[in-house]
Amino acid sequence: MTRKRIVILGGGTGGTMAANRLRRRFDPDEAEIHVVDRDDRHVYQPGLLFVPFGLARVDEIVRPRRRQLRRDIAFHEAEVQSVAIERDEVELDDGTILPYDVLVVATGVRLLPEETEGLTGPGWNERVFTFYSPEGAELLERALAWFDGGRLVVNLVDMPIKCPVAPLEFVFLADWHLRERGIRKRTELTYVTPLDAAFTKPVASQHLAGLLAEKEIELVTEFNAGEVDGSARTLGSYDGRTLEFDLLVTVPLHGGAPYVERSPGLGDALGFVPTDTHTLRTAAKDNVFALGDATDLPISKAGSVTHFEAEILTENVVRHLAGKELQAGYDGHANCFIETGFHKALLIDFNYETEPLPGHFPTAFGLPLLRESRLNHLGKLAFQWAYWHALLPGREIPGIGPTMPRSGKQLLTA
Amino acid sequence: MTTTQIDNPRIEVDPEGFLLRPEQWNETIAESIARENGVAELTDRHWLVVRFMRERYLATGAAPSVRALGKESGVSIKELYELFPKGPAKLAAKIGGIPKPKGCI
Numbered sequence: 137m138t139r140k141r142i143v144i145l146g147g148g149t150g151g152t153m154a155a156n157r158l159r160r161r162f163d164p165d166e167a168e169i170h171v172v173d174r175d176d177r178h179v180y181q182p183g184l185l186f187v188p189f190g191l192a193r194v195d196e197i198v199r200p201r202r203r204q205l206r207r208d209i210a211f212h213e214a215e216v217q218s219v220a221i222e223r224d225e226v227e228l229d230d231g232t233i234l235p236y237d238v239l240v241v242a243t244g245v246r247l248l249p250e251e252t253e254g255l256t257g258p259g260w261n262e263r264v265f266t267f268y269s270p271e272g273a274e275l276l277e278r279a280l281a282w283f284d285g286g287r288l289v290v291n292l293v294d295m296p297i298k299c300p301v302a303p304l305e306f307v308f309l310a311d312w313h314l315r316e317r318g319i320r321k322r323t324e325l326t327y328v329t330p331l332d333a334a335f336t337k338p339v340a341s342q343h344l345a346g347l348l349a350e351k352e353i354e355l356v357t358e359f360n361a362g363e364v365d366g367s368a369r370t371l372g373s374y375d376g377r378t379l380e381f382d383l384l385v386t387v388p389l390h391g392g393a394p395y396v397e398r399s400p401g402l403g404d405a406l407g408f409v410p411t412d413t414h415t416l417r418t419a420a421k422d423n424v425f426a427l428g429d430a431t432d433l434p435i436s437k438a439g440s441v442t443h444f445e446a447e448i449l450t451e452n453v454v455r456h457l458a459g460k461e462l463q464a465g466y467d468g469h470a471n472c473f474i475e476t477g478f479h480k481a482l483l484i485d486f487n488y489e490t491e492p493l494p495g496h497f498p499t500a501f502g503l504p505l506l507r508e509s510r511l512n513h514l515g516k517l518a519f520q521w522a523y524w525h526a527l528l529p530g531r532e533i534p535g536i537g538p539t540m541p542r543s544g545k546q547l548l549t550a
Numbered sequence: 551m552t553t554t555q556i557d558n559p560r561i562e563v564d565p566e567g568f569l570l571r572p573e574q575w576n577e578t579i580a581e582s583i584a585r586e587n588g589v590a591e592l593t594d595r596h597w598l599v600v601r602f603m604r605e606r607y608l609a610t611g612a613a614p615s616v617r618a619l620g621k622e623s624g625v626s627i628k629e630l631y632e633l634f635p636k637g638p639a640k641l642a643a644k645i646g647g648i649p650k651p652k653g654c655i
Contacts, residue, residue, distance in 0.1 A: 294617060358637070360616070374630075374631040375635060389617070405617075406617060
């Protein structure tokens with residue numbers, strides 16, 4: 137067979153896992169693998185949550201992208217100009233043309249704070265912050281250190297966002313942080329969401345709403361933020377409600393990478409790539425696959441999702457190149473630890489069909505699900521090591537497969 | 551099976567009043583649903599959004615979010631909230647006779 141060429145756009149969680157897994161499946165004389173990214177900084181994104189509280193430093197959670205890739209993977213540090221789907225070619229902004237047999241889209245999302253009126257106006261990075269970027273998280277750390285009480289509002293502007301539990305975790309950690317510093321009593325802590333409940337899924341929402349109430353955090357729902365006025369210190373909704381703040385922590389709107397819009401037929405109105413829910417082949421063309429935050433799949437944008445997807449995607453790229461039928465193997469499996477402060481965390485595990493339920497993971501003798509425990513917090517901490525050393529290189533974690541385990545869960549009977 | 555109080559008792563709706571079978575929809579039903587939900591009269595701007603939602607749903611199997619509506623329908627998000635107070639995507643879907651948008655994860 138002639139040597140195939142696989143081009144992977146994005147050297148983050150999804151692109152790195154896909155590249156390393158594919159490298160193991162093909163000898164270098166069977167396929168060349170190219171990874172493109174605009175920079176050489178791979179951020180361990182779950183770590184950003186801890187930066188504002190001084191519990192992690194940015195330099196501890198960033199490593200070179202190149203170093204996470206196996207031998208015989210070519211790395212191109214360049215911005216993608218566009219993808220010519222008809223011609224099976226990627227154009228980079230330095231003029232390089234990369235023809236491909238298979239394209240993998242793994243360019244994640246970008247933050248769009250400028251799409252919300254006033255958000256990046258007066259007060260941006262002074263009393264209005266986001267911890268969703270390394271720079272924002274560092275600036276927020278300084279602001280929090282000076283914060284001496286008042287109204288702290290945490291808002292997610294609209295879904296979809298990366299890691300939908302992260303803003304909740306932030307508010308739990310803020311509560312803990314402020315109590316430790318003895319200024320919780322003079323702080324009004326408010327969680328403001330466009331959803332009609334604390335979270336996207338009903339059973340988990342109830343548990344999380346209970347935790348918010350216990351920690352005396354006010355919950356404001358169905359608030360579609362339309363305008364921020366950093367001078368007047370107000371957050372306004374499209375339906376005319378106004379909330380006052382002294383410190384606003386926002387999760388801005390998300391969209392796909394800029395080149396998606398410049399590539400006809402690749403993405404939707406928000407720049408996400410329409411992708412088959414079970415095979416991870418895109419609607420663009422039969423040799424274009426996608427994984428991670430870049431897709432439009434109806435499941436959380438999270439590293440665990442990307443990890444489970446990587447296994448199915450790799451198999452399907454191999455099958456496509458061999459002219460075989462794809463495996464419809466992805467079930468929407470997601471799991472995540474939710475930090476709740478005071479050295480504790482919750483764990484949730486779910487998929488397209490099954491919402492997060494109580495029980496244990498992965499079996500009846502595993503970690504407690506939907507319940508605060510110290511063990512889950514230790515699990516979250518240990519996860520960073522596993523990320524760099526097991527997940528990115530594409531090693532299997534014993535006992536944790538891509539499909540959601542049912543044993544151990546208290547499944548509701550319909 | 552829950553049915554709505556609107557003209558035809560055989561129209562099947564979910565507990566929140568969204569039509570379960572989009573093919574049962576017509577403009578008279580749309581006007582009744584609008585009135586029941588506090589939109590007294592459907593103007594051309596309302597119809598533009600309602601038809602956009604419905605056509606998109608019938609073509610792709612998914613209804614657009616408010617953000618996508620704001621980008622693609624030709625009606626800004628601000629105006630969408632004026633036309634359909636509270637939740638434009640939900641209300642336009644309901645009036646357009648398509649199932650409740652799954653929303654987001």
